[in-house]
Amino acid sequence: MKPILEVDRLNVRFLPRNGMPVDAVQALSFSLEAGETLGMVGESGSGKSQTAMAIMGLLPSNARVSGAVRYGGTDLLKLDRRSLNRLRGERIAIVFQDPMTALNPFLTIERQLTEPLQTHRGLSRRDARRRAIEALEQVHIPDAARRIGMYPHEFSGGMRQRAAIAMALVTEPRILIADEPTTALDVTVQAQIVDLLGTLIRGRGMSMLLITHDMGIVAGLCDRVVVMCAGRAVEQADAARLFAVPAHPYTVGLLNARPRLRSRMQETIAGGCDER
Template sequence: MAAVLEVTGLKTSFATQEGAVKAVGGVDFSINKGETLGVVGESGSGKSQIFMSIMGLLARNGSATGSVKFQGEEILGLDVQALNRVRGAKMAMIFQDPMTSLNPYLSVRRQMTEVLIQHKGLSEDQAAKQSAEMLEKVQIPEAKRRLNMYPHEFSGGMRQRVMIAMALLCGPELLIADEPTTALDVTVQAQILEVLVGLQRDFGMAIALITHDLGVIARMADRVMVMYAGNIVEKGSVRDLFKDPQHPYTQGLLESMPRLDETEETRLMTIGGQPPNLQNLPSGCSFRDRCRYAFERCPVETPLLTPFAEGRSKACHLPSL
């Protein structure tokens, strides 16, 4: 299967007065056409910064190195004009807070038609027609009327649908969804996920799904990439990872999920301690101070992400859990 996105040795850091913050420590992964890659980890694990680097949306003090190939073309380091021909048109992103991502002073019509006018060269009327059609596809009722409304006139779930519609206007090959169901109630979350599944089926696009919600990963993803302290600690199919986690951090994340069939053996667990300071990472394994299995090799040698079964890899010194 052809890879839509290939990332090799991506590192991202931010210059601060206290020193460099190593947000992403050198990651390799790919996403295939029609596939959903789940990216999971605690806040500050580097999930979003990977894709902000790819999209060229880092803060001014941020820098990224490595290789990012989109449909075989190197895009990391492209100038803004060249990058704008890719993002929005071929690669789009849904941000986690639609209220701050949508401009409150502009109507939804203005914000949506602007995308089509810029990237597709459509007239205002053509752009408005396609925008209304896309609002209908994300299940917003009375789309033509609502197109002229402002963001504050929509509920949280409807604003998220507007964001999805805007991201899909140009039929992107890759959709990056950063916490697409954050701050939505459970019923609305389910509706949004169903919309994404249906649109992926209709458009055949690849999805990078960034979330801390393992329930969303289980429902949506084909493969999973677990992040910790800016690095990938485990990769594999969603089935393998949930059935047989092979990194202590992945195991801890799964044990911290509430279960309806909870017993004494499956009671809710927590991962002790805090993630490390990215300005001063510990020697050896970054997870060692929180790991129940840590032994003498862990503080001395940094574990590399190594294949251990077909389609699976982990960064851990333990042969198995």
């Protein structure tokens, strides 16, 4: 079966006004299957977010992109702005790590959810509002019919992220790119957002590219994993295999860097207590 998204030897280079060019992504290739959740992991600066921005056509003007990003046989890197905007609204959506990046602080939540429905789905204002309320309810925002008239600053951080997810999914795209979707949230809300994303993606049969540095999230959500280091993919494997038998030293380092509930000192103390 042909992948729903193919990234072929993607390169992203930034040309600063002063200084040497920076190669953020180098010869990166991977594919995303229909209904699959693909994790992309690596430390900050490894090229994960720049990959997402390149796919979505959201890089700044000083970026130079080469290679190919194919969706349904169409190379997204060759589309004009109008065609890309249409595809982004209907087929591919993104959730950012900071919901205030995605949500316009000057527009109500209602306006931000109904506009894509009217533009891309041709719904009337009344039908778009009803569908927007349903979208907020699906991401578990309480009293959605009242809260839809609020502005982003009137929502908590967790509710803003839920609203951003609702906005990304309201037109029912086939692919969701989630770029560090829980980074700005506290631990309890992080778990809720991860569970919500998993439920929504599985329930809709969507594909997701999940960008994160949290290996625990990868273990719970992802089918396959791409490990990024210095702009390159150093390992690609099924999630279960990667955690069981990591092939690259950098992957081993990432796995060893995971927080542990019990430190070695605690284990030693516990062992001593058991002996008594």
